[in-house]
Amino acid sequence: MLGPLLFLIFIDDIDEYATLIEILRKFADDTKLGHPVRNDRDREMLQAQLDSIFNWSQTWGMTFNIDKCKVMHVGRTNQNYEYTMNGQKLQETEYERDVGVMFDNSMKPGMHCRNAARTARAILKQIGQAFHYRDRYTFLNLYKRYVRVHMEFATPAWNPWQLGDVECLEKVQMKAVSMISGLRSDNYEDKLKELKLLSLTDRRIQADIVQTFKILKGIDKVDPSTWFKLVDPNRPATRATNVHNSLQIDRKRTELANNFFTTRAAKQWNDLPDNIKGLQNLSTFKKKVAEYLASRNQ
Numbered sequence: 001m002l003g004p005l006l007f008l009i010f011i012d013d014i015d016e017y018a019t020l021i022e023i024l025r026k027f028a029d030d031t032k033l034g035h036p037v038r039n040d041r042d043r044e045m046l047q048a049q050l051d052s053i054f055n056w057s058q059t060w061g062m063t064f065n066i067d068k069c070k071v072m073h074v075g076r077t078n079q080n081y082e083y084t085m086n087g088q089k090l091q092e093t094e095y096e097r098d099v100g101v102m103f104d105n106s107m108k109p110g111m112h113c114r115n116a117a118r119t120a121r122a123i124l125k126q127i128g129q130a131f132h133y134r135d136r137y138t139f140l141n142l143y144k145r146y147v148r149v150h151m152e153f154a155t156p157a158w159n160p161w162q163l164g165d166v167e168c169l170e171k172v173q174m175k176a177v178s179m180i181s182g183l184r185s186d187n188y189e190d191k192l193k194e195l196k197l198l199s200l201t202d203r204r205i206q207a208d209i210v211q212t213f214k215i216l217k218g219i220d221k222v223d224p225s226t227w228f229k230l231v232d233p234n235r236p237a238t239r240a241t242n243v244h245n246s247l248q249i250d251r252k253r254t255e256l257a258n259n260f261f262t263t264r265a266a267k268q269w270n271d272l273p274d275n276i277k278g279l280q281n282l283s284t285f286k287k288k289v290a291e292y293l294a295s296r297n298q
Helices: 002-017 040-059 110-130 138-151 163-178 188-195 200-216 261-271 282-296
Strands: 023-027 030-034 095-098 101-104
Touching: 002 023, 002 040, 030 040, 101 110, 110 138, 110 163, 138 163, 163 188, 163 200, 200 261, 200 282
Parallel strands: none
Antiparallel strands: 023 030, 095 101
């Protein structure tokens, strides 16, 4: 198991060759960097940093596969400048998969939603063909284990907010629920209650809240202040921050920023009853959050 550790040590100093870059992230053998480019001077600086990183790769014999290095231009006012590595123009791309999540240059999760729903529908169809008796126990467990997981992988990173994307995913669960035999209820919401299932929307809210809990309680080894800021106890209470352990919500100018994890999750966290936010055990917290979300729909 020393291989991955030694590799990380070997590439660790690549950061020193791109000190002017605002974002530089390494995951295994993938390196991603991002920087705002507003004019030609910014473009020249970014190109110089790319040249510096390439020189590092030459020095240490860790050559980049330039054919796999791509540029994604983000933003409506982006000038779409060209960039090179070792004199070779880098390919431009409109979408890319990053640690299992698909994003396009709009930074919206629509493409990932459609891909996840397509995969889930295909697997649901296979299960439906293989199991003709679809009882609420066996078939529901198959759905949870083999279908729903594709629509819930890393949802805090791509939780959709546009109605079309939300419905695209929810329709898969609607179809799965309709395939279960022996249910007394007629509509989707009542069937969920009968099966003790949350909607996929509520499941994503639960995932956001649980991830927030992990960050705030130090379960995930990250600095909580990077993600959230607790409301000052001396600050006048408002309807959004009238309980203990609330998170500060900053106003954002764009739709994308308002639906980013830190903003979205802070609102959801503040809506929780204070007795749930004060819990310390992760398993108990997950259970209480699920009960709270289920009670809201009754």
